[in-house]
Amino acid sequence: MGDLDAEALISDLLGSAHLFISAVSGVMEQKLLLETTGKQLSLSQVKVLKLLQLTDARNVGDVAAFLGVSNAAASKTVDRLVRRKYLKRAEAPSDRRSSDLTLTAAGSRLLNQYDGAKSRKLARIFQNFAPEDLRRTTELLEQLTKGVVTHSANPEEICLQCGIYLQKRCLVREVARTDCMYQRRIKKPRARSNATHIKVPERSRSRVGPSG
Numbered sequence: 001m002g003d004l005d006a007e008a009l010i011s012d013l014l015g016s017a018h019l020f021i022s023a024v025s026g027v028m029e030q031k032l033l034l035e036t037t038g039k040q041l042s043l044s045q046v047k048v049l050k051l052l053q054l055t056d057a058r059n060v061g062d063v064a065a066f067l068g069v070s071n072a073a074a075s076k077t078v079d080r081l082v083r084r085k086y087l088k089r090a091e092a093p094s095d096r097r098s099s100d101l102t103l104t105a106a107g108s109r110l111l112n113q114y115d116g117a118k119s120r121k122l123a124r125i126f127q128n129f130a131p132e133d134l135r136r137t138t139e140l141l142e143q144l145t146k147g148v149v150t151h152s153a154n155p156e157e158i159c160l161q162c163g164i165y166l167q168k169r170c171l172v173r174e175v176a177r178t179d180c181m182y183q184r185r186i187k188k189p190r191a192r193s194n195a196t197h198i199k200v201p202e203r204s205r206s207r208v209g210p211s212g
Helices: 003-037 043-054 060-067 071-083 105-125 131-150 171-176 181-187
Strands: 087-092 095-103
Touching: 003 043, 003 105, 003 131, 043 060, 043 071, 043 087, 043 095, 043 105, 060 071, 060 095, 060 181, 071 087, 095 105, 131 171
Parallel strands: none
Antiparallel strands: 087 095
């Protein structure tokens, strides 16, 4: 196979992969999201809920590392979910400057509704594909993904959001033999406040000497 043929095949493959992802996230998931949540949530916000449901993420910093955004941007996303009562924020016992995030009952119900609708839709879409074909396609896509990550400058600085798709696996870790930046963050010991509380003496009620 000549170089031009190989280049055309690779270009077609990447184009098809892009169209598949666009069809899943831009069409199917958006439609399901509208059906199950109305216009309340974005896909990014649903990913945050899934993150807290499936992983050890607990605070805004974990969310920021997972989404690849600043702490300020992640905090805004979390605030919206807290206001809609899908997340609960509580002061972290180890650090008063931080807060622990947990999924509420309403958040769990919403994810169950969304996941149920998604499973039913996908079952209909893939019902005519043989299991072995799906298995081979999965293996091929993972190999291609690992190839892309391997040839990146800093694979450990990438987060592919494996936590909400593969759950127990991390393709970046398998390729780079190190944790991605999200995995490194959640494994790092949580910072504790080192502030020293100094007792300030009360001022005397009077500057004059003791009364006689």
